[in-house]
Amino acid sequence: MTDTAAAMPSFATKIKTLHWAIAVLVLIMLYGGFTLSRETATLHFGTGLVVLVLMVIWLALRGSSPRPAYPPMPRWQEIAAKATHHSLYALVTLQPIFGLLLVTTSKGEPMAYGVIPLKIAQNDTLHEIGEWLHAVNGYLIAALVALHVLGALYHHVVLKDNVLKRMLPFAKG
Numbered sequence: 001m002t003d004t005a006a007a008m009p010s011f012a013t014k015i016k017t018l019h020w021a022i023a024v025l026v027l028i029m030l031y032g033g034f035t036l037s038r039e040t041a042t043l044h045f046g047t048g049l050v051v052l053v054l055m056v057i058w059l060a061l062r063g064s065s066p067r068p069a070y071p072p073m074p075r076w077q078e079i080a081a082k083a084t085h086h087s088l089y090a091l092v093t094l095q096p097i098f099g100l101l102l103v104t105t106s107k108g109e110p111m112a113y114g115v116i117p118l119k120i121a122q123n124d125t126l127h128e129i130g131e132w133l134h135a136v137n138g139y140l141i142a143a144l145v146a147l148h149v150l151g152a153l154y155h156h157v158v159l160k161d162n163v164l165k166r167m168l169p170f171a172k173g
């Protein structure tokens with residue numbers, strides 16, 4: 001943590017924008033994934049690739065955007081918060097890659113948004129590995145998102161600190 005970060009009340013606008021855009025898209029992708037049909041699959045593939053691009057931009061910008069320091073909290077809570085955040089970065093970035101592994105090797109002719117062909121070559125072993133990773137990771141992301149939202153609400157409602165506010169679009173923290 002730098003002096004700038006300690007004095008900083010709120011996240012940078014570009015980080016807040018990415019956070020909320022990805023939050024909405026991941027919720028849509030989880031719902032769409034668990035209820036996937038022939039009609040919605042092509043939207044799921046295309047929007048999953050948009051999530052991958054946005055995650056790469058977020059991770060690239062993160063290093064150069066100072067983060068506001070955590071408010072004082074017990075050590076175990078700080079470790080739990082960091083572990084949840086780092087796991088979300090990793091698993092949400094990996095999820096579209098697992099999706100790509102499963103569709104590029106599938107039997108059919110998968111398309112993103114009905115126009116971008118995704119098939120590379122059928123490979124049943126890679127397809128099954130991708131299917132397994134994508135399913136398990138989907139459940140892990142759903143559990144982490146729930147934990148993350150509960151953590152943010154605990155800070156806002158019980159501890160009444162600025163942890164949620166500093167990520168909100170118009171709040172200064």
Ligand code: HEM
Nearest residue numbers: 029030033034045048049051095096099100103131135138
């Ligand atoms: C953030 C991005 C994504 C999220 C959160 C997500 C989430 C999910 C979830 C939760 C499922 C249901 C898994 C199950 O119960 O078996 C699913 C299924 C699926 N997803 Fe994704 N997905 C993402 C990106 C992608 C991408 C980029 C592709 C392909 C290009 C893709 C292809 C598929 C396919 C083919 C299925 C059906 C798998 C099966 O039939 O076993 N997903 N997704």
